[in-house]
Amino acid sequence: MSYSSTEPKGDSSNTPILSWSNLNYDVKTKAGVRRVLHDISGEVYPGELVAIMGSSGAGKTTLLNVLSGRVQGGRLYGDIKFNGDKRNPHNFKRMVAYVEQDDLLFAPLTVNETLTTSAQLRLPDTKYSSDEKHERVDAVMRQLRLTHVRDSPIGGYGARGVSGGERKRVSIGVELVTDPSILVLDEPSSGLDSSSAEMVVALTKEMSRERNLCTLMTIHQPSTEMVQMFDKLILVSQGKLIYMGPMKQAIPYFESLGFPSTNPNPANFFIDLTTIDFTSDEAMRKSEQHVQALADSFVEFRTNGGCLPSTAVSTGTSASASVIGSHIASAAPSFAKSNLDMDITQNAADLVLYDPPAINSWFNEFWVLLKRDWALAVRNTSMLYGLAAMGITTIIFLGFVFFQLKHDQASVQNRVGALFMFALLCSYPIIFPVISLIISGRSVLVRERSAGMYRMTAYFFAKSLSFFPLAIIPYTITYIGVYFIAHFQYDAAKFFIGLANTYVLLFTAIGFAFGIAMLVQRIEVALIIAPVTMSNLILFAGNLANSHAVTPVLRWIKYLCMYYYSYAAFMQNEFGGLEFTCDEGSSSCYRTGEDVIEMYGLNAQAIWLCIVLNLVLGIGNYIIAYGLTRWLAKPRYLWI
Ligand SMILES: Nc1ncnc2c1ncn2[C@@H]1O[C@H](COP(=O)(O)OP(=O)(O)O)[C@@H](O)[C@H]1O
Numbered sequence: 001m002s003y004s005s006t007e008p009k010g011d012s013s014n015t016p017i018l019s020w021s022n023l024n025y026d027v028k029t030k031a032g033v034r035r036v037l038h039d040i041s042g043e044v045y046p047g048e049l050v051a052i053m054g055s056s057g058a059g060k061t062t063l064l065n066v067l068s069g070r071v072q073g074g075r076l077y078g079d080i081k082f083n084g085d086k087r088n089p090h091n092f093k094r095m096v097a098y099v100e101q102d103d104l105l106f107a108p109l110t111v112n113e114t115l116t117t118s119a120q121l122r123l124p125d126t127k128y129s130s131d132e133k134h135e136r137v138d139a140v141m142r143q144l145r146l147t148h149v150r151d152s153p154i155g156g157y158g159a160r161g162v163s164g165g166e167r168k169r170v171s172i173g174v175e176l177v178t179d180p181s182i183l184v185l186d187e188p189s190s191g192l193d194s195s196s197a198e199m200v201v202a203l204t205k206e207m208s209r210e211r212n213l214c215t216l217m218t219i220h221q222p223s224t225e226m227v228q229m230f231d232k233l234i235l236v237s238q239g240k241l242i243y244m245g246p247m248k249q250a251i252p253y254f255e256s257l258g259f260p261s262t263n264p265n266p267a268n269f270f271i272d273l274t275t276i277d278f279t280s281d282e283a284m285r286k287s288e289q290h291v292q293a294l295a296d297s298f299v300e301f302r303t304n305g306g307c308l309p310s311t312a313v314s315t316g317t318s319a320s321a322s323v324i325g326s327h328i329a330s331a332a333p334s335f336a337k338s339n340l341d342m343d344i345t346q347n348a349a350d351l352v353l354y355d356p357p358a359i360n361s362w363f364n365e366f367w368v369l370l371k372r373d374w375a376l377a378v379r380n381t382s383m384l385y386g387l388a389a390m391g392i393t394t395i396i397f398l399g400f401v402f403f404q405l406k407h408d409q410a411s412v413q414n415r416v417g418a419l420f421m422f423a424l425l426c427s428y429p430i431i432f433p434v435i436s437l438i439i440s441g442r443s444v445l446v447r448e449r450s451a452g453m454y455r456m457t458a459y460f461f462a463k464s465l466s467f468f469p470l471a472i473i474p475y476t477i478t479y480i481g482v483y484f485i486a487h488f489q490y491d492a493a494k495f496f497i498g499l500a501n502t503y504v505l506l507f508t509a510i511g512f513a514f515g516i517a518m519l520v521q522r523i524e525v526a527l528i529i530a531p532v533t534m535s536n537l538i539l540f541a542g543n544l545a546n547s548h549a550v551t552p553v554l555r556w557i558k559y560l561c562m563y564y565y566s567y568a569a570f571m572q573n574e575f576g577g578l579e580f581t582c583d584e585g586s587s588s589c590y591r592t593g594e595d596v597i598e599m600y601g602l603n604a605q606a607i608w609l610c611i612v613l614n615l616v617l618g619i620g621n622y623i624i625a626y627g628l629t630r631w632l633a634k635p636r637y638l639w640i
């Protein structure tokens with residue numbers, strides 16, 4: 001496969017697309033405040049392919065996050081300019097395409113669907129027709145050599161799908177269906193074999209040239225061929241800048257400092273030169289001093305205009321050393337100043353918490369998201385089988401344990417038990433899958449939100465709505481099966497009231513699940529919190545503890561309990577109007593259904609009121625869940 005390898009279109013006389021000066025970043029650790037980035041300055045130009053290298057823990061990802069406006073927590077100081085001006089968080093978010101180290105994609109969707117969804121959400125309808133969006137997707141697939149896998153699922157997490165290299169290219173494609181000015185990739189080659197990794201770098205280079213796009217990537221162990229593809233190198237160690245300039249000039253630069261290349265692969269040479277040796281305290285101190293000396297040398301080099309001594313230049317490959325000078329000189333004065341003055345007095349970053357203005361209409365966003373959520377739900381075949389199994393076992397067990405209920409005293413207990421069990425079975429098998437689906441999609445949500453792809457209300461409505469058919473279809477069938485086999489009161493009004501009560505309980509339960517998922521965020525914790533909360537709520541449902549007899553301190557909880565409302569409605573609906581025979585010789589017995597309801601203390605609200613209050617509780621659950629989504633799934637980025 002051949003890749004084009006022209007020179008970047010943007011030349012050094014242009015304004016840099018991104019420039020930064022005196023970046024300092026501190027984080028709090030147990031041992032105190034730790035500086036992760038020290039006074040980093042630099043700039044990059046359109047069309048350039050820039051490698052950020054350094055050993056593990058050097059600060060590469062942190063630098064990349066700072067530059068792309070994705071840094072969370074800690075304190076950040078310095079200045080970053082986009083196209084020569086202060087960055088506007090709204091525009092910048094959409095001008096920077098960020099490809100995370102882990103591919104955050106939905107495994108069941110195909111390559112084409114993944115890219116199309118991104119195009120539909122990110123390209124404005126005012127500028128692109130639907131056909132143009134599809135053409136755009138096709139072009140991106142061609143450029144990233146993905147056409148042959150267009151209809152293959154992404155896969156992952158044990159599901160079969162495209163290869164790792166292809167998946168990485170899809171992640172890049174998701175970002176490149178729009179026209180960003182800066183493409184940022186964190187370790188795009190990690191986990192890939194060398195030829196896939198090389199292809200990723202070569203293709204990003206090709207795209208950078210074609211689109212005059214500045215690409216910054218952190219890269220681990222690139223091959224010699226890959227190193228040669230980069231235009232620029234940013235080498236960091238211990239959060240300090242060791243070198244920034246044309247890749248071709250890096251080796252001559254280190255030679256001029258007295259460190260001739262000792263490794264045929266320049267990347268290994270750079271890493272060896274800057275790695276901290278942790279084998280002993282003495283070795284560590286020495287290597288730290290060495291890194292500090294290298295960092296100081298680079299400051300000096302820049303202060304002097306970034307010129308290599310002529311001997312070093314003569315050994316340089318092709319480009320003249322003065323090119324580095326012109327690239328670097330502009331940042332040098334401020335860089336030198338702040339190095340003398342370690343008290344940081346520059347800009348401190350603020351938190352940005354607002355979402356950018358929308359690209360497309362609310363309904364379009366909602367529709368695209370709903371289609372995607374629905375595809376994710378129906379392709380989750382194991383979950384569909386699980387719901388079918390739930391329906392069948394419920395019909396068999398509830399239907400036949402309580403088969404053809406009679407009107408004796410035993411049937412009272414059976415009705416009480418059957419209705420209670422049905423209310424529980426309307427929540428457990430739906431709450432847990434919903435929690436896990438929401439939590440598993442959360443990282444994609446945060447990524448898409450960071451890119452400002454859609455409104456949170458559109459996400460929330462689409463996501464909630466996509467669960468309803470999953471609940472309604474199996475539970476309608478289950479309800480009908482249990483109703484007729486157990487022989488609840490055959491009466492059209494009662495049948496439909498019971499069904500409506502079932503739907504409202506499902507609605508409320510899904511809202512509850514959404515809230516728990518957004519609150520807890522981690523699946524293993526949610527699977528503790530949810531059943532504990534549900535089981536404690538069940539205490540107030542009016543079956544296990546008599547509703548009237550609960551201590552007044554806790555009695556109010558039943559008004560927040562979906563099981564209480566639905567159970568009270570089921571009980572009143574079924575027992576209302578029933579008459580029972582008394583067993584011979586027994587001193588006390590229930591003569592009417594009303595006696596039973598009275599005894600259980602479930603007649604405080606009429607059926608319709610129970611259903612309405614449960615609906616109101618459900619709406620409350622969704623409002624809380626929405627608030628949690630809005631605030632807790634919100635990336636909190638520091639901004640300068
Ligand atoms: N928020 C943070 N809290 C604590 N330590 C951090 C934080 N962010 C970064 N660091 C530390 O800063 C150093 C650089 O991290 P990173 O940028 O991820 O390195 P890498 O070069 O491997 O990508 C690491 O030692 C890391 O532990």
Ligand SMILES: [Mg+2]
Nearest residue numbers: 060061062218
């Ligand atoms: Mg990293």
